[in-house]
Amino acid sequence: MERRDIEIFLALAEELHFGRTAERLHVSQARVSQSVKSMERRIGAPLFDRTSRRVALTAIGRQLEADIRPAYERIRTGIERAVSAGRGVDGPLRIAFEAPALAELLSELLGTFRGRHRGCELRIHEAPFADPLSTLRTGDADVLVTLLPVSDPELTVGPTVHSERMVLAVATHHPLARADFVTLEDLGRDTVFRAARPAPAYWQPPSAPWHTPGGTPIARGRTFGTFQELLLAIAAGEGICPLAAHGAEYFSRPGVAYVPFRGTPDAEWALVWRTAAETGRIRAFADTARISTAPGQAPGPRSRRAAARG
Structure with missing residues (x-):
């Protein structure tokens, strides 16, 4: 019995769905069906009850899973440990x-x-x-x-x-805080903060001074030593700052609003x-x-x- 057949059987025993099993193992559904049929022919009995509505292990299938899964996991773990040691991963x-x-x-x-x-x-x-x-x-x-x-x-x-996606962090009293979305052109409406490291190329041209895609100059703001200092300056209305979207969830705070960008790469x-x-x-x-x-x-x-x- 091939190792791949065992992997397919054990995955199908967990998923109880041919499509999900095929997706999980990156094979076709036909490959899953062929493998199961081959194992059933070798064993001489059905391993799964299959209808148009459900897939379930037979009694023999349940016993086979219970017998081979622990051994398979030990083999897999042993191989992974050997590979780690061989590659100097420890x-x-x-x-x-x-x-x-x-x-x-x-x-x-x-x-x-x-x-x-x-x-x-x-x-x-x-x-x-x-x-x-x-x-x-x-x-x-x-x-x-x-x-x-x-x-x-x-x-x-x-x-x-x-x-x-990208968002623009602005003070809650800033006019853009009430917008449904902003674009790169809105960066020309206020002082823009960034950290000392150069900002992403899709909104900061490689040469100074900064400009929007339409040519409007962008006022470059000061840099900050910590992210919290940046948020305090934004809340005080000193400037605005493009950020990755999880800021709205992980750094929600009074005084700062996060407005989605439209038309920018992720x-x-x-x-x-x-x-x-x-x-x-x-x-x-x-x-x-x-x-x-x-x-x-x-x-x-x-x-x-x-x-x-x-």
Whole structure:
């Protein structure tokens, strides 16, 4: 009996649905049906009762699952541990988050990695608000989850792990606070704050001074050492600031309103690390991220609301 047939049988025993099983394992429904029929021919008895309305394990199917699942899990765990050891994955991996809330929003990815690489200890901390990339340059973190774009010849930009819409943070008494949405042209109506790190290319031209797509000059505001200082300045009416949308959920506070952007690309968060410091642990984490965010995966971090860039 092939290992893939066992995987399909165990997945179908959990899902009790051919379509969901096929999606979970990234195979066709026909492949699932063929595998089950092949196992039933080998065993000589039905493993599932199938009707147009439901799928259920037969008594023999339930017994087979109970017998082989523990052994299969032991084999799978043993292989994963061997791969981790062979790749040099055991040991600590320090992950910094430019936006702390992303650690919660990416909990599924972090949990998946921990399950696959039990010998690797994840150490998570917040990156400096004013210069998140510095945590890589100083060696305080191995990997950074940061807002794109990142352009540095010494850094490798890995897979995108989360994307979300943009919002504009304004004071609640600001005229834009009553708008249903804003556009990039609205950035020319007030002082615009950003952190010290350059803002995303889709609203900040690479050369100064800043302009909207229509050519209106953008007044560049001061920078801040912490995200809370930025929110205090916005609430006081000193300026406005584009943020990733999860700010509305994770940083809701009196005096600040979050207005959705229309017509702008989503904010994208990706893994970044120093090319010269790449390790087996970093590669394993990036590989897990690529698999977790690949098209066709079950809803994961990319489908959830995300946190403000902060």
